[in-house]
Amino acid sequence: MTRELAVNHLPVLTWNKLNINRAKLQIETGDGLNTGRLNRIAVYPEGISARTVKSDELDRLINELDINNPSELVVAGKIPMYNEQRFATGMGAEIDKLLDETDIDTELIVIDGSYRSEEPVYIGLTPGEEDISLYKSVIHAKKGSKASLVVGFESSSCNPECTGIKEGCDPTAGRESGLAGASTRIIIEEGAELTVYRVQLLNKGYTFFDDIGAVSDKNSSLNIVKLNLGAGRVFDGLNELQRGTESAFNVDYGFLGLEGSLTDINYNDVFTGKRTNGVMRFFGALFEDAQKVFRGTLDFRAGSVKAVGDEQEDILLFGEDVVNKTIPLILCEEEDVDGRHAATIGRLSEDMLFYMQTRGISEEDAKRLMVKSSLKSISRKLPKGTLRDRTELRIKELLQEN
Amino acid sequence: MADIDFESMEREAYDFVDEESEENFYRFKEGLTEEIVLKLSEEKHDPEWMREFRLKSLKIYEELEVPDWGPSIEGLDMDNIASYVRSKSNMVDSWDDVPEDIKNTFEKLGIPQAERESLAGVGAQYDSELVYHNVREDVAKSGVVYTDMESALTGEYADMVKEHFMKLVPPTDHKFAALHGAVWSGGSFVYVPKGVHVDIPLQSYFRLNAKGAGQYEHTLIIVDEGADLHFIEGCSAPKYNVANLHAGCVELYVRKNAKLRYSTIENWSKNMYNLNTKRAICEEGGIIEWISGSFGSHESYLYPTSVLKGDNSHAEFTGVTFAGKGQNLDTGAKMIHIGKNTSSFIDTKSICKSGGVSTYRSSVYIAKSAEGSKASVNCGSLMLDSISRSDTIPAVDIRTDKADVGHEAKIGRISDEAVFYLMSRGISESEARALIVSGFANPVSKELPLEYAAEMNNLIKLEMEGG
Structure with a gap:
């Protein structure tokens, strides 16, 4: 049996013939959902706590914090075309439904207001024995806190705190295929600063999804640094609501699309607070017959006076059969904003190639060099340690293979 | 000083209403049925294939759904739209022979004057039929054919029309293309022979004067190898408190190394549903240039499409859309690259004020075959x-690694500094803002002939004052 979830909806629809309004996430369910929880390894320092909670407690928290971030189609005169979420995520309501059907608990990670540290806190997530491994969490950064969370998705567990690649530590061991997915809500209270690093190094046979919804209050900042370098099929969505005045949101995203792969991305930055600032940068390279869909939205709602949104996408194409779809939206109902989007998609420039070739670098090596340097500009943002080393090793290996 | 009612003033030049009497005008009953389509076909003396085509299109129209992705068109009820309204006089080639009331309408719009001063030929459509058509003698002598679609359908070029009619925009394309196929009436046929350069533009002007009516003109232009043409299309209508519908269709064939510029200043009234379809196909080395100014309509769906079939063909779309009070204008362009080394360029400006909704929507598709x-x-x-x-x-879909695509979008407001700078030089705030908006739309106006650029700037000024 195959079950199909409609995910990564565009916030407004466009021509159906383009097949870009939404993505279809197919799940092999067999006779029923054979699900388990992603194994989590983490050691939280004092000031950060984690516990499992039930949905009613989460509802209370959402009520207390007055989170009202509904997802809906915002196009004038239209009705919502899919189920609304009270706390919107990038992938949408069907991921919530999938998780609700399982008995997987939600992990509530609370960062106390007194916790202010740049020391990275590692959270390792690895699939279990089941066909489908899921993880659901809420990260609550309390007022004035500062933290860095490093989340690694790998096929086999490795001590996330180790600082080097130890002998016998093989993150590619474990299952070759399956479905691994995470649903994460992030709440950032006033003045809190949170950086979330997310690195996905699962084996190629995996389908992976990462569904995030975030709400940022006054003077807070949320940084997302993300690399997708493993699973063959990736569905990735994020919905950020910048409701607090002068809140900041920043994304640095890198991915490699290899033979037979699909990368489907939907990132929405919704501005309602005054003088908010959102910057999203995406880099990727597609090889062979890789497919990629990128949906990126800057959504300036009424009242977001003097908000600034900037989105940049750079994609290099290296395969005769690649499929690259891009739809960068700017939605605006506030006069006094500054929004821009830029995209460059295609080959290495002839000037750049010529320059490199005059220095004895072959065309193939020049391509690898460009992709590697672009991805490394993101991986270098990761805190020094095992995960960063493994990430950079993965980049090197993948580029050598392609 | 008394308040000036700019809201009503602004469209004065277009909103005048000439009452249509039963004595002078012939009108179908409202609604869309097979009976009405057959009656229309009979009225127009269609050849058999066209009669069949209309019926087939009606069937497709009934089967297709209204689009779920654009502005709401719930206010459009086909049961209240008359598909065919015409003057009881026939089409003529002299303004003196046009009935006085209709001639007055076009005089007010400045069409005969423009023809005298700057055009090589003019077609003037009033409601569902052309009332005037003329082409300059020297242009006609060079072999250029510029005639109404009905004449073309049965005359010397009947086979050419049959070969091309709704082949580029088939009725299956979308619901309103099917509607057009069923009830089209009027429009122009242009054929520019090989190597002929028409130095001054041809123009068709479409006026929908009837209340609660639809206009479905069909424009078919074939620019043969190495030829060159600039075609201008203008449209307007007075404002009524009931919905009017425009579902025209434009099909442009640009042969090898030919060039066609298609300019439109659209200023339909603000009760109009403008569901128009325009498409061009370019063969090897062909060039299509779209210049588009969208100012009118209540709701608009308009995305001129360029199919770059031939190698080294090129398309440009330059457009400005101004959505004011009560308007929801969904406009943009589509580029389809099929041939090798094809190139396309889209440059658009959208302006909205007083509660208007402006949506820029586009797609660029680069097929696997479109290397380079x-x-x-x-x-x-x-x-x-x-x-x-x-x-x-804006959507982009690329199927080859041997292509380069760049995209840039910006949204913002008029900077206070720019307004302050102009005001410090003695310009009032409202004039300063109008000046800045005109400058913003400059990429379009500079591509239009002077008279049309002036009209466009005037429309911008009126829209700005209207706030």
């Missing part, structure tokens, strides 16, 4: 207040 192709999309939006809305929805 390049595309560039540049769209800018200007919000003039916070009760309006401006959306930008």
